[in-house]
Amino acid sequence: MLIKSLELANYRNYDSLEIHFSGGTNILYGNNAQGKTNILEAIYLSSTTKSHKGSKDGDIIHFNQEEAHIRTVLEKDGLESRIDMHLRKNKSKGIAVDGQKIKKASELLGLLNVVFFSPEDLNIIKNGPAERRRFVDMELCQLDSFYLYNLNHYNKIVNQRNKLLKDIYFRPELRDTLNIWDSQLVSFGSKIIERRNLFTRQLNDIIYEIHKKLSGNKEELVIYYEPDVLIEDYERSMSANQERDIKLKQTTVGPHRDDFSFMADNIDIRKFGSQGQQRTAALSLKLSEIELVKKMIKDNPVLLLDDVLSELDSNRQNYLLNSIGDIQTIVTCTGLDEFVNNRFEIDRVFQIENGKIVDNAEISQTEREV
DSSP, X not given: OEEEEEEXXXXXTEEEEEEEOOSSEEEXXXXXXXXXXXXXXXXXXXXXXXXXXXXXXXXXXXXXXSEEEEEEEEEETTXXXXXXXXXXXXXXXXXXXXXXXXXXXXXXXXXXXXXXXXXXXXXXXXXXXXXXXXXXXXXHHHHXXXXXXXXXXXXXXXXXXXXXXXXXXXOGGGGGGHHHHHHHHHHHHHHHHHHHHHHXXXXXXXXXXXXXXXXXXOOOEEEEEEOSSOHHHHHHHHHHTHHHHHHHTSOOSSGGGOEEEEEETTEEHHXXXXXXXXXXXXXXXXXXXXXXXXHHHTSOOEEEEEXXXXXXXXXXXXXXXXXXXXXXXEEEESOSHHHHHTTOOOOEEEEXXXXXXXXXXXXXXXXXXX
16 A cells, blocks of 8 residues: 555645655655645545544635645555545535545545554653543544444534533433433443454554564563443443533543553553653554554555654664565654664655745665665
């Protein structure tokens, strides 16, 4: 799987852009705030229909414009496909694959698999549970259409139930309808818990060896899924907490309150790990994500590295760069020093300045060997 080209129109700080990628390593470099990350965001949008930043469509569209356009051409199993995406300020986005409109995001699932790695990911261990849930959801929503369906419905029901809890304060007679929402929450929530449990087991099968190598055989890392409620207790717990939920006007039980712990030699590094331990575990997690995606889709994902190298020491830089292998990679950075110093193979280089490509070059074999 690889991305051949990307075209943007009225997208963030780009009036227009056309960029053709190599199947190997592509470097987007330039000063900060020039638009490098915007290119990665557009690719991620083409894959998932969502911004990795959580931005709304209206915020992505170029200032003083009503709509933006993304066109991504990719190759998978020797076949070329085109994803067109129209972002509109006051309407839902329009998506077409090879000129055919699609109605649901799930229809795009699996066409383009990407792994996005940003400096924020290095803090996933020390940050709060919401960040860890987001990591799991972002990955599973790309890999499993049933999970995407269940999560979307679950989130909608939580929002509707929370609204009802607020309305009950003024209209107590509405309390009788709570049980209907509760049974739906238990139904969708139980499926989310099951899949997160499986995902944790799948990650553990991979992360153990990766982390052992990355830590110089000093640590063994295990991920534990910490569901807010067990499936067998879910229905009873919802009923028992109704009074509390009404008082707080929010749903206090369910997978939207789950967490994941990271144990290195029986020490919970979320709470007691050093910054170095936490960053090594985060890198192990992202590398495991790449391997898991490869295993599940039986193909390579596209790797998007957003200014991550500058946040890693030389040992972790080397490990990450050597782990990329034959995966198409698109990297943003402010300079090329990290790659030159590590004698890392680069295929194409693009200099980005104020929403434009001011220079691009294909690196020849001779230049690589210099």
